Amino acid sequence: MIGWPSIIIHADMDAFYAAVEQRDNPELRGKPVLIGPRSHRGVVLTASYEARPYGVGSAMPVAEARRRCPKAIMVPPDFSKYQAVSEQVMDVFADFSPKVEALSLDEAFIDMSGAAHIFGPPEDMGRQIKQAVWEATGLHISVGISATKYVAKVASAHEKPNGLTVVPPEQAVAWLAPLPVNRLWGAGKKTTPKLNALGYFTIGDIAARDEQTLSRQMGAMGRQFYRLANAQDPRRVSRGRTAKSIGSDRTLSEDVSSPEDIKVHLRRSAERIARRLRSKAYTAGGVRVRLKTADFQLLSRQHKLVKSVDTADALYKQACDLLQQFDHPGPFRLVGMAAFDLSWQHEPEQQDMFTDTNARKLETTIDDLINRFGADTLMRARDLHHHGTVSKNGVNLDFLDYRDEERVARPGSDAQDTD
Ligand code: TTP
Ligand code: MG
Secondary structure, eight states, X not given: OOOOSXXXXXXXXXXXXXXXXXXXXXXXXXXXXXXXXXXXXXXXXXXXXXXXXXXXXXXXXXXXXXXXXXXXXXEXXXXXXXXXXXXXXXXXXXXXXXXXXXXETTEEEEEXXXXXXXXXXXXXXXXXXXXXXXXXXXXXXXXXXXXXXXXXHHHHTTTXXXXXXXXXGGGHHHHHTTSBGGGSXXXXXXXXXXXXXTTOOBHHHHHTSOHHHHHHHHHHHHHHHHHHHTTOOOOOOOGGGOOOEXXXXXXXXXXXXXXXXXXXXXXXXXXXXXXXXXXXXXXXXXXXXXXXXXXXXXXXXXXXXXXXXXXXHHHHHHHHHHHTTOOOOOOEEEEEEEEEEEEEOSOTTOGGGOSOHHHHHHHXXXXXXXXXXXXXXXXXXXXXXXXXSOOTTOEEOHHHHHHHHHHHHSSSXXXXXXX
């Protein structure tokens, strides 16, 4: 077993906005692309890796970027698309750990401490996360792994794009030493020249001094630099800032319009999501339904719940309520659902927090069956006609539907619409 005191991953999408546009438009692939306003005023938001050798990048005025790289194709940003991709990526991270701290749309810390028995050593963890993001989105991330947030973050930038850098804690100080001082957190355009003037050019130059000297020279900031240079960073991955959700989106082979047809997909998504929630001991505090129209408009409605849930039963009921709030007649090419506001249920046996105890019992029994016999073992009777065939091993889940109706009839709801 790996002897690190903690395992922290920093993951960051490569050329995020530009990579999304290149993914969605083959004509942009392999070419210098700048994301930014079409006018010459304003700044570049990001540049594809093909454009970067020309010295262009984030925050550069568009006019200057065009001068440096006249061939670059300018693409206006599509923030709602980046938001949706970001949610997918954070969903993937949530599959690896309940402790995910999103720093922005495209980067997060993931605390993998104690997860080596599931995912293997740190390098394997990194490989699996990269692969999972690639499968979910068709995009690359760079990953840095170490025992502290700071070293993990520096490591993720080390081999961009598509990098994977593991820095074992006992090697962290030596690994940081040759890097320039501007890689220290807090050493920006103003502070770096000051450090240089004091004779500090590499992080190793700082690590080799002592804390008192740094403190005398630069106050609290100097002390902080000394500690970072020695790979000391006690900050934990903050679960409070988690941007996690667990989702299940289905792009359909045939567009659907009728609520009944949509509900079939919502039901299946609810079951998948609930199984994933339970397998990670998560509960969800909110439910979101997404529909994509035949002309690719993405519509979304969400509920926050008063009590957290982890059953398909409860998720599906919320999703049906949400479905009524869409005013678009369809047809829809994608039906999706996500559970968000996830928290970690440390003591799964502490069942009284769940309002839907009966549903839980039933669904955890089904979890066991599926774990033993595979996901195709079970199918709801009401879904059978949508499949056309009935699996020989299919189990009739009509009783689930009966229970649904009973719940719907019960006065009061455990949910509240916050939209
Ligand atoms: P970054 O992660 O800083 O940059 P990046 O993903 O484009 O490239 P890489 O990580 O491979 O170096 O930022 C993520 C996105 O945030 C970026 O695609 C565009 C946006 N962004 C801005 O809008 N303005 C900015 O000044 C920066 C730095 C980023
Ligand atoms: Mg990035």
